[in-house]
Amino acid sequence: MKKWAVLAFMAAVVAVGVAAIAWSEGEPAKPANILSYLKAGQSCTLRDAGAAIEIGTFTQSIVGPYKVVTIGADHIVVQDLAGLQEIRIPVHSIKSITHVTR
Helix, strand or coil, X not given: CHHHHHHHHHHHHHHHHHHXXXXXXXXXXXXXXXXXXXXXXXXXXXXXXXXXEEEXXXXXXXXXXEEEEEECCCXXXXXXXCCCCEEEXXXXXXXXXXXXXX
């Protein structure tokens, strides 16, 4: 009878240890947000969609009228080809990001 009690106790200790290790694995991976599809230096287009902006990107090396300069947590900064304008776009003003593969 004592052997069963000792085995049950040891199984409980192992289960608690495994649970503690699993609990302390660290932070879960951050979910991707809408800005994670953009890269600094990437060529893009901007389209006015009423109260929001649609951003278009390309797989091929097509030179669009704008270039992504900075990607912040809650905004992006794009610059025109001439380098005369920098446009700061808050994330709540982005309607969609379209990626053209051809």
